[in-house]
Amino acid sequence: MNTRQKKLALATMTGLSISAALAGCATDTPSSADAETVAPSTSAAASSAASTPSPDASSDSGSADASSSTYADGDYSATGGYVSPNGPEEIDVSVTLAGDVITAVTVTPDATNPTAIQYQTQFADGIAEVVVGKDIDEISVSRVAGSSLTSGGFNEAIDAIKADAS
Amino acid sequence: MPRSATSSARPAGTAAPAHFDFDGIGTSWQIETPRELDPGTRRLVLDRVEEFDRTYSRFRADSLVTAVAERPGTHLFPPDSIGLFDLYDRLVAATDGAVDPLVGRELELLGYDASYRLRPAGAAERAAAEASGPAGWAADVERDGRRLTTERPVVIDVGAAGKGYLVDLVAELLRGRGYDEFLVDASGDLVHSGREPIRVALEHPLQPGTAIGVAEVADASLCASASNRRVWGDGLHHILDARTGSPAREVIATWVVAADTALADGLATALFFTGAHRLAETFHFSYVRMYADGRAERSRDFRGELFS
Structure with missing residues (x-):
């Protein structure tokens, strides 16, 4: 209930x-x-x-x-x-x-x-709002949480695949 | 005790915080403290992270979860596994199985395996896996505390909550060594301990370098999850619905603030599949969730702002 x-x-x-x-x-x-x-x-x-x-x-x-x-x-x-x-x-x-x-x-x-x-x-x-990105350099923050921070092994593998494919 | 406005200012003359940077469980870590961590504590932190990796990494041939995958039977996990497995029990129930540690096999079939193949399995391999039926935490693992018994090979992946849990273990270690003010940041999954709140940018999942908002975190944990964080092909990424083996769509990023990091981490994954109102029946948390159409929603009690 x-x-x-x-x-x-x-x-x-x-x-x-x-x-x-x-x-x-x-x-x-x-x-x-x-x-x-x-x-x-x-x-x-x-x-x-x-x-x-x-x-x-x-x-x-x-x-x-x-x-x-x-x-x-x-x-x-x-x-x-x-x-x-x-x-x-x-x-x-x-x-x-x-x-x-x-x-x-x-x-x-x-x-x-x-x-x-x-x-x-x-x-x-609830009702969601459309959000817009602001430049991180222009907002006062000490940390970033999100998607650009990927693990080393993964990025290396992606780079290797890109190299294979090119 | 309520935080007073005066506590937000750093006392005059305080030196810049000290940083301890290292790599662990495949990601970059930073511990920020008002004074430098002593060498003994740094060593203990590194050992703790290594011990966790040796237990739970399915990318290591010598890990315990690799042993479980290769040899059905009874395996004894470390004492600290109980808290992690208890949390998974609750996450599996609250998401009706969408979050399940045995999603590991599906991740492998899609190519996110120990060799980072990053290509989906062929039809024959997938057919063989499907012939044996889907694996589920509730049905395929009999758990007595830290003792796990399996009857067939299963691939445990603690990716949904494991990193957050390790952040909590490191925080516990720091407190035990006399450090009360710190920030442990494992690449966006973080715990803060101290009087002064920190402001954390919520990075736009489609526009690196920009943020859709800011979270204010004090004496709490924040975890982020984004479906494009690890993408290796058309529609293939690492956040899978354990019931179908298919990557989640529609929700593209989540951020959760909770009392501990393991919970925040697990819920950040769960929110890709399960409504917040449903999860709130079991867990206490605040959140922001962003959709593929560019909208974002936030819980009423989320501390911070969204840019609209």
Whole structure:
């Protein structure tokens, strides 16, 4: 059971249609490896997904209490479909509603294709930003961690192959 | 204890730090300390690294893992192997087998073998390997502490977490010799001990000499992994999904900060295959992960910045 709570940004997922018609202020409980996400759009998102949210058995949509809530409190879940370059994939979204406000969102990747798993995981963890390289000489650092530091034996072997091939 | 702002400035009159550079397990190391390491400690560090190499290098004919590969049966590993193998048990479980020490055979088939053949195996060799079925840490190795028993030849490769683990062993040695402030940097897999945070460039995996961000590390470990770090052919590199034997795509670089270097190292590999939310069920860490499309994501608690 995933108990971590996330903000959800449906509007940013181009090509992904999920019929969660509700959005609000999510509570935000950071845990160690939750990724940053953008703030939720205020109300999303008419969509063409085949599925619709349905209250769990524990919540009775007909008996919302006397408050002016438009939606009954409770846990909702929906499955959205989208077509990836590798074929159709699905993603599960669960939200918890209290007083028309989403208090918890869980996105569960449901993909079978490895590429889709990767992109769904990316979505579940947060929205990634395009990054740009800055010249290391122009930033104040004392160490570098990355890919240019390769082992001696490996580089020698690559050099030998290049020499063979030339 | 919280770090105060005043601790970030180096006390006036402090000399430049001392460096001890050496090569070990096929990579360049540097230990930075406020005062020079004494000769006895330097000797112990070199011995420690050599002992590790003699145990775990599958590139050495005299190593213990080479013996395991050649002779099924029971092999006794050194006492410090228990922590490494315990970590692998957890990594195998948390990644559903994507990270597995027995990926060694697949690496060999793709050409990353003891002779650095760097050419994929022929069809006959691959067919012979596949006829015997895939090897897995859980199914093919019976472990009792540091005693490993195998029934068929298996190739152990501790590349996912081994270097980080050795960084931790060296750090432990330094502390035991009375050194409390140090930086052990094994070519980008590093541990920092001390009051003053260091800033580490996150090197752009496709543009050497540039960085996509900076990590601030204090009393913690940072490890980097990039799929182009060791590339020997079209799509062939050293980060393999142990379940399929295929190199990972899509994710092109990862950086992990954790309390110890073995964990940071292992998770930097695991993040190529497994979602951070899944790994966070088992492990505590912060991270940055970069994708082939140029985007990068970071955990909320990652200390540092990304350039966007």
